[in-house]
Amino acid sequence: MKNHLFFIPAFIFSVLINIGGVASLYSQAKDSETPNFIIIFADDLGYGDLGVFGNPSIKTPHLDTMAYEGQKWTSFYAAASVCTPSRAGLLTGRLPVRSGMASSKSRVLFPNSKNGLPASEITIAEQLKKVGYTTAAIGKWHLGHKPEFLPTNHGFDSYFGIPYSNDMDMIDTNIGYSEYWEQPFDSIKTAHFNVPLLRDTKIIERPANQNNITKRYSDEAVAFIEKQGVSPFFLYVAHNLPHIPLFASKDFLGKSKRGLYGDVIEEIDDGVGKIIKALKAKGLDRNTIVVFTSDNGPWLPFKNNGGSSGLLRAGKGTTWEGGMREPTIFWGPGLIKRGVVSDIGSTLDVFTTFSAMAESPITQDRIIDGLDLSLSLMEGAPSPRKSILYYRGSELFAVRLGDFKAHFITQGAYGQFGERKEHETPLLYNVAFDAGEHFDVAMKNPRVLKDINDFISNHTSSLIMAKDQLAERE
């Protein structure tokens, strides 16, 4: 050992001399060791919508390969069951109730919303930027469309995308959604949803031509990768689809056995393939982590234009597993240990994990809910996460602790609407064993319910609800 300890500094010293100084060595070493990060975030994708998550009709060869070469997480959760709070949780590592991005009055932000993600919140982009990362956001934002709330004011060097959901800014709300279900490709449809497309904070197209929006996002991501230099980078690609209304570009229309919905997923998968290819072409594949997941479960009331949660119960908008458990893949052949992980993970953890891996210290001035999954990702260690808090808006509806999940309130089943039920004795499911939440085991497990109640008391006692940022409209 002593020999080794002596030998290594001597070797490093000789390298220092050869390349001309400490600073440049450190900088080069840091550049090559510091991983790049890419988040590919789908919108309303169901747990059962990818090939490797069991879909029989939709082909996703690139995501299947990512899952096989990387880590497929089967109990990975979004931070909320709808768009805005879910994205706030992903980017800040904090429960949306802590940032005001969850509300009892409005589930998401709208084009006439007054506010957005507060400037005081710290995003992954800000965490990484402060340690030298180049950052870019592409796609759906939905954390405030006014300039002060846009990505370029939240740590991203650049932004290209539609700032909220692709079904907003409807020109004639009387027409209703039903017009759009069975039409695969329609310029009128694009025109009808008058959503803007932004470059940084500037509108460059309105209505955004959504017919090829998925392709444009993927191409933009590839272009970003191609122009990277020595700095590490963080790229956030948030597709607007498969949120309705559905669009696929000409090359994908009619390609899938699953109709337009399948075409959309197959085009997203194609984009994933292009991103991986671009990484390989730049020799960055061994030093980049790509994570693929979704903001919430499938929007089931839209029938064949919504996805499937597979064997999970219910979908988007609910606190059943189908609403928040997401098909999640971490890929990075030089960094991620291959395998299937059934331990619990959360999009909240991405903030903390990436910060740890990039050695960017996390502020101690606030509660961060994310946990560091880096040992699970790199070494296959058990996940440090043992719990999930299922909020609906600002109300805690359900809690998973270990294998068990207690529902205190449920609302909606097929869709997010429906009767609200408060359960005097919570419904209790072993969701590791019975992921479909079929068999209530509350009567047999009073101790588990007590543990969950204690866990909640501990959580709520330290919870300070932030000012609601979603309710105010102009």
Next chain:
Amino acid sequence: MKNHLFFIPAFIFSVLINIGGVASLYSQAKDSETPNFIIIFADDLGYGDLGVFGNPSIKTPHLDTMAYEGQKWTSFYAAASVCTPSRAGLLTGRLPVRSGMASSKSRVLFPNSKNGLPASEITIAEQLKKVGYTTAAIGKWHLGHKPEFLPTNHGFDSYFGIPYSNDMDMIDTNIGYSEYWEQPFDSIKTAHFNVPLLRDTKIIERPANQNNITKRYSDEAVAFIEKQGVSPFFLYVAHNLPHIPLFASKDFLGKSKRGLYGDVIEEIDDGVGKIIKALKAKGLDRNTIVVFTSDNGPWLPFKNNGGSSGLLRAGKGTTWEGGMREPTIFWGPGLIKRGVVSDIGSTLDVFTTFSAMAESPITQDRIIDGLDLSLSLMEGAPSPRKSILYYRGSELFAVRLGDFKAHFITQGAYGQFGERKEHETPLLYNVAFDAGEHFDVAMKNPRVLKDINDFISNHTSSLIMAKDQLAERE
């Protein structure tokens, strides 16, 4: 080209001289070119019970790898929704109604059944044996337990297994199944089901110790592979599990997040891994096709002791997709072209495909329902199969033609029991698009219904129902 044509025969001629004659060269060439075949058949496995088919709790790394390296078929069907007719269909390539192995009076064979698969039927084993294959059956038979009906009288050189379902021969039928659901491991449970274990036609153990039956079947399969010489071989490994009652050996008890049911699947997967490993150790992996599938869907009334059909509707015993669509994988890195196949396939096709690949002519004296999938397997060509006939017993309940499936009669939903409904206008689903059979599209597709009716007329006009072999008891 002329040079090559000249050179090759000259080269072969010199080899002939070296190894001593035409006959031995031909025999060696045939041996090395003729593929070996292994069928691994699970019992009551659900469409959603393997990792690569979307199960979040059960880990199946070996089957996942087989799927990734081979062909994952997502629209592959069993020949029936219960055990006996499904197995008759698999082994003969004929609809069970043609062999008498489907009945309106008894869905399967029982320990007091008088008959079994008629001697006049030709099994895959007989097809392959006549062109020089060594053949072996391991596991559940369920095509007649009397000596004349056993595997050794149907083309298999040897047999080791329980000749029918593992829940038969109950010692005290008053105890009922419910006693056995929550017990993971129990010698009393084994004793209670007094099923015999046979070596060829001889009972070697009774009751069969089911606690390690899966392991014993896999070990027996490995031992068979290890002792193979120059002849090609056909190995049929039909696990008794995950049919209830569930058993796993000590190494697997408590291993899975999915309880005993998951433990059972993980032990089957482990056995698959051992079989692949044995093939590799013998250098046979490039010349062997392994197909993994199941006899029918999950037995849902048994709750957590039954499996899951994933996003498919219903399970075992029904003609919904969950009853007959099976998680199917073809593996053989030297022979099978990698990919995901959503085209239609059937266990009926295994007979015809293996016969074609082994160059064993199929008799013209009867109707064979199997189609030759070898070009799909080896070259990725479209499947020649465009239809599925969903029989319940001897009655045709539903038909899939292309993407569409018409239900004329339905019975059972959660389980196989329940009200029988005859549909004046058939229920029609696009099961490529809507594999979960949620959205009836009969009203919009009168032409499709007409095509299906024409298809059925054509089928029934040539159908000769064989004498019922299942009804008679002693």
